Amino acid sequence: MTSTSKITVLIPCFNEEQGIADVLTSFPTEKARINGYELQCIVIDNNSSDRTAEIARAHGATVLYEPKKGKGNALRLGIDKVSEDTDFIVMLDGDDTYRASELLRLIEPLESGFSDVVIGSRLGGRIGVDSMTSFNRFGNLVFTHLVRIFYRVNVTDVLTGYFAWKREALMRLRPHLTSQGFAIEMEMITKMAQLGEEITSVPISYDSRAGDSSLNPISDGVRILGMFLKNLLWQPQVQRIAFVSDAVMPFHKGGKEKRLYEISRRLVQEGREVHIYTMKWWEGPKVIQEDGVYFHALCKLHPLYSGERRSMVQAIWFSLATFKLLFASFDVLDVDHIPFFPIFSARIVTWLRGKKLYATWHEVWGKDYWMEYLNGPQGWIGYIIEELSFKLPDVIISNSWHTTRRLQQASVRCAIKTIPPGADLEEIYNTIPSNQESDVIMVGRFLKHKNVELFVKAMGILKENIPDIRGVIVGDGPEKSAIRTLIKSLGLQGNIKIVDRIEHNIGIYSLMKASKLLVLPSVREGFSMVVVEAHAAGLPVITTSHQDNAAKDLIREGVNGYLVQPNEHEIAQKIQLVLDNPDLMSPQQGIEQHDWKNVMQNIELSWV
Template identity: 55%
Template structure:
């Protein structure tokens, strides 16, 4: 270093020099009319191209790769900082912002290699999946961290007239139209250029990896019921999912268009959701950048698609909304996936809270947890609905039972707890009949438990029933539904049982939102997650079932009302 002299500029002089350079860059093009997402993405692409070109030149000049990377760092940080500050963020050039930006850029390579290690060696994903996933992760890290570097904070931003504004700030324009709409014509400029007819129907895009009739569950039922009701002459509904039907990429069912954005892949690997499936589906979501839509709504499970949808929404200048069924948190993630994998899951969930512009939750429990965690975007609670008239029209089934369970056979669903409570009840009700409807990774274990406790004459495992009407018929030929789950985002099966005339016993547990649907002594009872207490509550419910009123509150849960609320929400109207 001998013979070289370094000059350290004072902060004021440093600011003047950098501001002058930014002014030159800013005059090169009329960038202020470009949406923020495109400005940020464009600057990132320019920096990536320049970075690679400079690396090639340095290595061609005889430098080894590591030296070339180190030498390349200084000019690229300065170029990136000036471009991002002057073009994308339109912020002030300060020494503190520059130092923060240097830290962000210096963290990229270690984070990328660390992500590859975790995804390949810990989560056991193939490199072909882990490599792109790590790259996408670094993109999001750069987006969030660059916001922090430039603005000194990270908030919830939305695209508005080419600028990034916080939700708490008033939106530009005083005539009620979005900033991107021309006041003279009332037509969005990009639609005017594309010569799109004014009477073209509004398009709602739902993103969900599991849909009926290929999958059964509460969220699948919710999407089916709401998508059908949102279809009308002036509005189309498009669902983007995996190719579960093994046919053409686009099919139509009951007026709803289903798009296969990637091949099908099993949702579960053993008892857990498949990480590979989630990543495959999230890559498919990027294809929506080529799809026309007016509203983009994503099911938050399994988190990764939210990240892809956020990028799509940024690039297309659209609002991103999401449905949130439950919040796991750090404690549950570390129980679900031990070690580093659990921490990755927890961080993935925690960061995903920042992505939507607005959230719909199924229950008060989920809404409270989202707000307690500091979610800054608007959160509305929309309880699910039930088809009361349709269930009422179904006749009772041929298979009678005292107790029925309907749902997947998963560990947290508590079916083993139900079987143990039946064993405890045999002393006072030896001929009790329990019907278990559903399938899942716990099936073999449940069968073995039934055999070990000598309950073959009391417990019947019916397996998966595809026909929804038959499920409701089996409910109507039973006396009581038991949902022994410790974790439910809503518990739609409780509403279906009530509509079928059945009282319900479920668990009193901090993660069970289904308990919100129970009025003890009116439409059911709550039990502690212990075999003896569950057995007592089941026996009490069977003895007093004639005095209970399962239909007491059912009129509050109407799918038509839920659909109207969601329609207003997707249009950005206040609840």
């Protein structure tokens, strides 16, 4: 393993003072560390009257308190407290009947990708003398065979208390868990089967418990049977997801538009019902469907810009139209923070509807940039509106660690989920390199903060040592004419080719794969999918270390790129270094985490 994976262990407990210490000291902590795992133990004290919590804390466990009695109640609390950096989640009892030392046996099928869920099978393993009564064993065999027949799932012990999950698999299950007591295991297995999770069993040991059991074979057996019968007809309710964004693909191109485009279509593939509420970018009816996604026109199309700045009139009209969601049906409402005003409307809608408000945040401007963008009182008004908008969502989904830091510096109090951008890795991998080969490529709009002129000047410096160096700039924008003039004045017409905006992603990927590195001299990026795409295409990336450039968080110096000050000399120096050492870096290392499917799943988890 190249990096550490985190395993969080959940241990629901009720009066387990006799067994909890042995459980916590039996985990293979050192073996796990050697194999690249970090262990965290969470004990959920389910209203115990003994010293369970005290002993657990003394042995280094995090202790949570669940006053509502019942294993299901305790487990749900534990799941809700699992940290976002967890990779795998394990559940076992605190009575020392299950061997904590066998934990890694349950992790291996998850790590290898063989399954999403692993069940520790007592019936398929070793059951100690007097560990399970004949009556309990018979009941377990009956329930197990019934589940195998009616739910078509390959498990060999449906009443076990030893489980392991990939985090995303358990989070998909979490919204559907309702059982309070010992029927929780039957509920989990049957609902996971209905959700289509890949489930496997591994043999485990089962020992005599320490202390008295609170399980009643008759009454709890009836509840378990009831859960088995109830879930035969259960189907997961399709979540209705509503996104609010004034500009959307395929009608308007841009980074945030592409993010929503990719995520919404993958949500549809996962069985979600997705509705995007926007302006009327199209001709015809107010509601249309594209690739399974419903587009709703909240208002007529208003120009996004007034001159070079965002239109205040458009923002206000779209904000007022957002109140129409008072009459829309949705389970989740996620609003784009740009252009701020719709967040205020969406907040009122969700308050009145009794729903949470989720907001996707691309960047934080702050007072200094507002004063630069809008002079005088208008700048102050913009800054105050941004500050107020921070206080409205229940959860903010931040598109970069840079944005998250800025939100934290602004004292945002709601939960912040950081989910960086993605790329269609399969499409990039399968793209054939263009015949138009180059040494360096830049992809981006011709805007002031993109610093396209630094790319051109760096190429001029490099030409002194590499007369035939070739560069490609892909993009469009208001500064294109000035850049053409600069290229001509530096005598670089034969070295730099400008390619107008390419309609399909494959065209860009093709040019990337025909180049050797990507340069992004920008000093302000809310998030930068082009960096992720370049890495997926196998290109190192050179970008700036400017404080407002979120793309810098995607760079690991010397591994997938370099950070430079925004000046042509440093850029030229690093370009030369990469060209002279083509095998020095590994741009694709760790790129799988940025696959759009993983990004979509992380966003779904943020809604749990």
